[in-house]
Structures are given as C-alpha cells and as structure tokens.
Amino acid sequence: xxxxxxxxxxxxxxxxxxxxxxxxxxxxxxxxxxxxxxxxxxxxxxxxxxxxxxxxxxxxxxxxxxxxxxxxxxxxxxxxxxxxxxxxxxxxxxxxxxxxxxxxxxxxxxxxxxxxxxxxxxxxxxxxxxxxxxxxxxxxxxxxxxxxxxxxxxxxxxxxxxxxxxxxxxxxxxxxxxxxxxxxxxxxxxxxxxxxxxxxxxxxxxxxxxxxxxxxxxxx
Amino acid sequence: xxxxxxxxxxxxxxxxxxxxxxxxxxxxxxxxxxxxxxxxxxxxxxxxxxxxxxxxxxxxxxxxxxxxxxxxxxxxxxxxxxxxxxxxxxxxxxxxxxxxxxxxxxxxxxxxxxxxxxxxxxxxxxxxxxxxxxxxxxxxxxxxxxxxxxxxxxxxxxxxxxxxxxxxxxxxxxxxxxxxxxxxxxxxxxxxxxxxxxxxxxxxxxxxxxxxxxxxxxxxxxxxxxxxxxxxxxxxxxxxxxxxxxxxxxxxxxxxxxxxxxxxxxxxxxxxxxxxxxxxxxxxxxxxxxxxxxxxxxxxxxxxxxxxxxxxxxxxxxxxxxxxxxxxxxxxxxxxxxxxxxxxxxxxxxxxxxxxxxxxxxxxxxxxxxxxxxxxxxxxxxxxxxxxxxxxxxxxxxxxxxxxxxxxxxxxxxxxxxxxxxxxxxxxxxxxxxxxxxxxxxxxxxxxxxxxxxxxxxxxxxxxxxxxxxxx
Numbered sequence: 001x002x003x004x005x006x007x008x009x010x011x012x013x014x015x016x017x018x019x020x021x022x023x024x025x026x027x028x029x030x031x032x033x034x035x036x037x038x039x040x041x042x043x044x045x046x047x048x049x050x051x052x053x054x055x056x057x058x059x060x061x062x063x064x065x066x067x068x069x070x071x072x073x074x075x076x077x078x079x080x081x082x083x084x085x086x087x088x089x090x091x092x093x094x095x096x097x098x099x100x101x102x103x104x105x106x107x108x109x110x111x112x113x114x115x116x117x118x119x120x121x122x123x124x125x126x127x128x129x130x131x132x133x134x135x136x137x138x139x140x141x142x143x144x145x146x147x148x149x150x151x152x153x154x155x156x157x158x159x160x161x162x163x164x165x166x167x168x169x170x171x172x173x174x175x176x177x178x179x180x181x182x183x184x185x186x187x188x189x190x191x192x193x194x195x196x197x198x199x200x201x202x203x204x205x206x207x208x209x210x211x212x213x214x215x216x217x218x219x220x
Numbered sequence: 221x222x223x224x225x226x227x228x229x230x231x232x233x234x235x236x237x238x239x240x241x242x243x244x245x246x247x248x249x250x251x252x253x254x255x256x257x258x259x260x261x262x263x264x265x266x267x268x269x270x271x272x273x274x275x276x277x278x279x280x281x282x283x284x285x286x287x288x289x290x291x292x293x294x295x296x297x298x299x300x301x302x303x304x305x306x307x308x309x310x311x312x313x314x315x316x317x318x319x320x321x322x323x324x325x326x327x328x329x330x331x332x333x334x335x336x337x338x339x340x341x342x343x344x345x346x347x348x349x350x351x352x353x354x355x356x357x358x359x360x361x362x363x364x365x366x367x368x369x370x371x372x373x374x375x376x377x378x379x380x381x382x383x384x385x386x387x388x389x390x391x392x393x394x395x396x397x398x399x400x401x402x403x404x405x406x407x408x409x410x411x412x413x414x415x416x417x418x419x420x421x422x423x424x425x426x427x428x429x430x431x432x433x434x435x436x437x438x439x440x441x442x443x444x445x446x447x448x449x450x451x452x453x454x455x456x457x458x459x460x461x462x463x464x465x466x467x468x469x470x471x472x473x474x475x476x477x478x479x480x481x482x483x484x485x486x487x488x489x490x491x492x493x494x495x496x497x498x499x500x501x502x503x504x505x506x507x508x509x510x511x512x513x514x515x516x517x518x519x520x521x522x523x524x525x526x527x528x529x530x531x532x533x534x535x536x537x538x539x540x541x542x543x544x545x546x547x548x549x550x551x552x553x554x555x556x557x558x559x560x561x562x563x564x565x566x567x568x569x570x571x572x573x574x575x576x577x578x579x580x581x582x583x584x585x586x587x588x589x590x591x592x593x594x595x596x597x598x599x600x601x602x603x604x605x606x607x608x609x610x611x612x613x614x615x616x617x618x619x620x621x622x623x624x625x626x627x628x629x630x631x632x633x634x635x636x637x638x639x640x641x642x643x644x645x646x647x648x649x650x651x652x653x654x655x656x657x658x659x660x661x662x663x664x665x666x667x668x669x670x671x672x673x674x675x676x677x678x679x680x681x682x683x684x685x686x687x688x689x690x691x692x
Contacts, residue, residue: 004424004437013442035383162385
C-alpha cells in the first residue's frame with residue numbers, strides 16, 4: 001500500500017499541536033487586548049459635535065471656570081450639558097454674527113435644544129453622582145482628562161468598571177483640596193507624600209472600603 | 221475457531237451461522253478477530269439503513285424545535301419560561317441535573333469497571349461514553365441559556381482578569397459546577413478519543429476511498445499498532461481511567477451541593493451527595509439500555525451485546541435504584557428527626573399530600589415499584605421488559621428532580637409567599653429539543669464511528685488469552 005502521507009507530515013502534525021496552542025493563547029490575548037483598546041472603550045476618541053466647540057479655547061484661552069457652564073456639578077448627579085441660554089449669555093454680544101455659531105442662534109430662536117453627542121456615557125445600571133466626587137476633592141481632570149488642552153472633546157478614560165475600581169480602592173491618589181477641583185493649573189505641593197493625600201481624604205471624610213467597594217454603592 | 225463461511229458472511233444483521241452466545245457469555249464463541257472487525261466496521265462503511273432515516277427525521281426536527289426555542293428565548297428573555305418567585309429554579313436546573321446524571325453511566329462503565337477488571341464493559345464502554353459526552357453537551361446548554369444572554373454567561377462564569385476587575389464567587393456551588401462539569405466534559409472527551417484511536421487505525425486500513433483513508437489516518441494520529449504504541453496507549457488509557465474514577469463520584473456530588481448548601485427544607489440534607497450519585501448511575505444505566513436495546517436489535521448485535529450485558533446492567537440498575545430509594549426514606553427520617561416543623565411539612569406533608577403529590581406518587585412508582593421486577597431473572601433476560609423499565613426510570617428520575625426543585629421551592633417558610641409553578645410551552649420546547657439533539661448526536665455516532673470497540677473486544681477472544689500477558 002502506498003503511503004498516505006509523506007515523511008514531512010510528521011513534523012507538520014507535531015507543529016499543528018504547537019500552532020493550536022499558540023492560536024488558542026493568541027486568540028484569548030487578542031480578545032482581551034481588544035476589550036481594553038480604544039476601539040472598544042472609545043478612550044481618547046474625538047466625538048463629532050453639531051458645533052465645533054473648543055474646551056481648550058474657552059477654559060485655558062478665556063479662563064472660564066468649568067462650573068460656569070456645568071453649573072450643577074457640585075450639587076447634582078449630572079454636571080449638566082449647558083442650555084443654549086448659557087451660550088447666549090456671551091454670544092449675544094461676542095461673535096454674535098459668526099456663521100459658525102448659527103446653530104446656537106437658531107437653537108435660541110426656535111427654542112430647540114442643541115443635540116450634543118454625549119462623550120462620557122455610563123451604562124444605565126451605574127448610579128454615578130458628580131456632586132459627591134467633586135465635593136470630596138476628585139478633580140474634573142481625573143476622569144475627563146486634560147479638557148483644557150482639547151480643542152475637540154475626547155473621552156478622557158475607558159469608563160470600564162476596572163477603571164472605576166482602581167480609584168475606589170485607593171481614592172486618595174486622585175484627591176486635591178476641594179476648592180481646587182476645577183483648577184487645571186493646580187499641582188500638589190512639592191513635598192506632598194502619601195501623608196498629604198491621606199490627610200486630604202480624612203479632611204473630606206472620604207468613605208472607607210466597606211462603602212467604596214460595595215456593589216450597591218454604584219449598582220442600586 | 222471460525223469457518224471460512226462465517227468470516228466472509230459477517231455482515232450487518234443477525235448472522236445465522238454464529239452460535240448464539242449462552243446466558244453467561246459476553247461474546248459469541250464463533251467470533252475471531254476478523255469476524256469481529258468485519259461486523260463492527262461494516263456498520264460504518266455500509267449504507268445507511270432505512271430505519272435510520274426515520275430516526276434522523278424525528279431527531280433533527282426536534283433539533284429544529286431546540287433552535288426555535290433558543291432563538292425565541294434570546295429574543296424575548298427568560299420571561300417566556302414559567303419561572304417566577306417563589307419558584308425561581310425550574311426546568312433549567314431540573315434538566316441540567318437530569319442530563320448530567322445520564323452521563324454518569326458512561327464514566328462508571330469506562331473507568332470504574334475497567335479498574336475492577338469487569339471485561340463485559342469492553343463491548344459497551346464506547347457507546348456509554350459517547351452518551352456521556354452528548355448528555356454533557358445537552359446539560360451545559362441549560363445553565364448558559366438560563367441567563368437569557370448566553371454569550372455573556374461565558375465570561376461571567378469563568379475566572380480570568382477582566383475589565384470589571386471582578387471574580388466569580390468561589391464560595392458558590394454554582395461556581396463549583398462550572399469546574400466540575402468542564403473537567404468532566406474534558407476528561408470524558410479525552411478518554412473516549414484515546415480509546416477510539418486503535419479503531420480509527422483499523423478504519424483507515426479498511427477504507428476504500430482515499431479521502432476517507434486520509435481522514436481516518438489523520439484522526440488516528442499515525443497509529444500503527446506497534447508494541448510501543450500499544451504500551452503507551454494502555455498506559456494513557458489506564459491513567460485516564462484513574463482520572464475519571466473520582467469524577468464519577470465528585471461531579472454529581474458537586475451538583476447536589478447546588479441544593480444541599482442552601483438552607484431550604486427539602487434541599488438541606490447531608491444524604492444529598494451519595495443520593496445524587498446513585499441516582500445519576502441509576503438514570504445513566506437506564507438510558508444506556510433505552511438506546512442500546514433497540515440498536516442491538518436493529519443491527520443484529522446479539523453476538524456482541526449479549527444477554528449477559530443486559531442482565532449485568534439490570535443488576536446495577538436494581539442496586540443503584542435501591543440506594544436512591546434509601547435516599548427517599550432517609551429524607552423522611554431526617555424530616556422526622558430534625559424536629560423542624562418546616563422540614564417536616566416540606567417532606568412528610570407537602571410531598572405526599574400537597575398540590576404536586578401526583579409527581580411524588582409517580583416518582584415512587586417509577587423509581588421504586590417499577591424496578592421490583594428486576595429481581596426476577598426472566599425479566600432481566602427479556603430485552604423488551606428491560607426497555608420498558610428503563611423508559612419508566614428515565615421519567616422517574618426527571619420527576620425526582622422536579623420533586624426536589626419545585627416542591628421544595630413553591631411552599632417555603634411563609635405561607636403568604638406560597639405559589640404554584642408550571643413549565644410553559646417554551647420550557648417543554650427546550651427540553652424536548654435537547655432530547656432531539658442528544659439522539660441526533662447519538663445516531664450520528666452510531667452511523668459514523670464504530671460503536672463497539674473492536675480493539676477491546678479482541679482482548680476477550682480465546683486466542684488473546686495466551687500464556688504471559690499477550691494482550692495483542
């Protein structure tokens with residue numbers, strides 16, 4: 001009887017074991033890497049908006065505080081997407097005829113809100129409250145990134161649960177004095193060590209593990 | 221041993237030239253290595269018998285029902301099932317336990333009976349092991365589907381560093397199930413496949429078609445049947461038997477923890493692990509007989525699957541059935557002895573006299589009364605009687621899980637929360653669908669894989685029993 005397979009099939013059959021193992025390991029690694037990549041999380045991805053609004057220009061350039069527009073951030077769960085009226089406070093006087101701002105004026109004229117695309121959108125089963133974070137001294141920039149350097153807004157973080165927990169397990173690392181949460185020029189004192197941050201946490205009465213690690217703190 | 225006529229005339233169907241095996245024999249004395257191989261491999265290489273098209277038509281249409289039930293479940297969610305508080309566990313867990321239990325006969329036959337040198341297992345082990353694999357395949361569908369989103373269940377169940385920074389709850393018996401069942405499935409598959417390798421070599425040598433030859437050659441992984449190959453093979457087979465043996469006991473023990481770790485009267489009993497294991501073997505042997513008796517008749521395999529095989533299986537069924545009935549009795553003793561009014565109510569009042577007492581009474585009929593005829597040799601020798609009893613046992617073991625799951629949940633501590641439960645058409649659709657899936661796989665296996673291990677049967681031939689240890 002003629003041989004069904006040549007001598008080279010010995011090496012192929014053994015190689016196939018190795019290839020199968022590598023393919024399995026590689027496949028799992030690929031999926032896990034994809035799950036963490038911006039393709040999946042949209043981290044650092046710029047969202048298109050109906051108006052080319054520049055956070056860089058309005059904050060770093062003009063020195064407007066975050067809370068001028070996002071004015072409920074200190075007392076409500078939502079930070080507020082500002083209504084058109086807030087834009088018109090200035091733009092009824094400044095650049096009042098600019099064609100770029102026509103959508104703002106027409107929104108004001110027709111009493112139709114501008115439909116911004118939400119950049120930082122948490123799943124509906126997450127109960128997130130801006131006010132508690134801000135009042136304990138978690139800065140805007142800890143989660144939203146260097147907004148003052150973004151001509152067009154990008155998503156500042158992955159918003160994955162692991163990312164939330166990284167901070168909930170050691171919140172003091174992201175604290176600053178509550179008065180400085182919106183100050184993008186703030187830097188910690190030169191001699192700030194672990195004690196400085198732990199003291200900030202103690203002063204703000206940041207809750208302990210049993211609260212911050214509990215499922216029902218965020219999933220109610 | 222054999223005349224030229226018998227070896228050339230060995231085809232599908234009862235061979236009139238073969239001396240029928242006696243009541244004690246596990247192989248017709250007229251068989252030799254060649255007639256054995258001819259007969260078993262002719263099922264694989266022959267044409268598909270007409271009756272099999274009927275079986276496939278029926279089981280494939282049930283697979284269609286399975287697909288419809290799964291798609292509708294995924295579209296609509298688990299609300300289409302009959303589950304609600306207080307009965308939050310229904311058909312899904314009943315069917316999981318039922319299917320996993322059915323698989324246990326395969327592992328017992330393959331592993332424990334091998335280690336105990338029970339040579340009658342050689343003819344039935346591949347059949348029973350295939351049953352194990354397909355039953356596990358049916359069983360795992362239920363825990364995955366009961367989440368309503370099976371694609372998510374896969375990453376909820378397995379522990380790995382995920383983007384949620386969460387691990388499954390290792391203190392939960394449901395987590396132990398994941399490990400128990402996945403280990404069981406993996407070891408069973410390896411055991412089955414390793415046992416198949418020499419027979420795949422035989423099929424390669426006998427195949428006429430060159431593509432079929434290449435396929436069997438690849439599947440046989442270059443098996444040549446040299447002394448070294450046989451040595452490695454037997455060592456691997458023995459080691460896998462050693463690995464499988466504890467699984468016979470551990471898998472259904474872990475499944476029983478799903479219930480016994482909970483505090484519900486009717487579940488919280490120390491008898492559960494051995495009671496479940498015995499029930500699994502009981503149900504498994506019943507299912508082996510249920511499928512094997514018609515197949516033995518259809519292919520005329522009376523010379524290889526002899527009356528002794530059926531009698532032995534009937535005896536195992538009787539013994540394990542009695543252990544199960546001891547479990548029923550023990551539950552009553554626990555309920556009485558605990559002095560706990562809730563437990564007494566659940567076991568001694570709600571089961572015999574509650575709204576589901578028909579299920580409990582049928583259970584006692586199926587698993588206790590119906591097995592009593594097995595005491596008589598005449599019954600154990602009658603394939604028809606064994607088939608009927610096996611069928612009744614299969615129903616009885618399903619009812620046992622219904623009694624444990626539903627009857628314990630529907631009336632718990634607080635009468636104001638009592639309610640009734642019934643499976644909906646979709647519960648039944650999924651259940652019948654998995655039965656169709658099981659029989660589809662089973663008959664595809666019977667058609668395309670040698671269902672009787674040719675290499676292991678040859679060990680039983682007189683010429684294999686030479687002085688020294690000359691197995692082959």
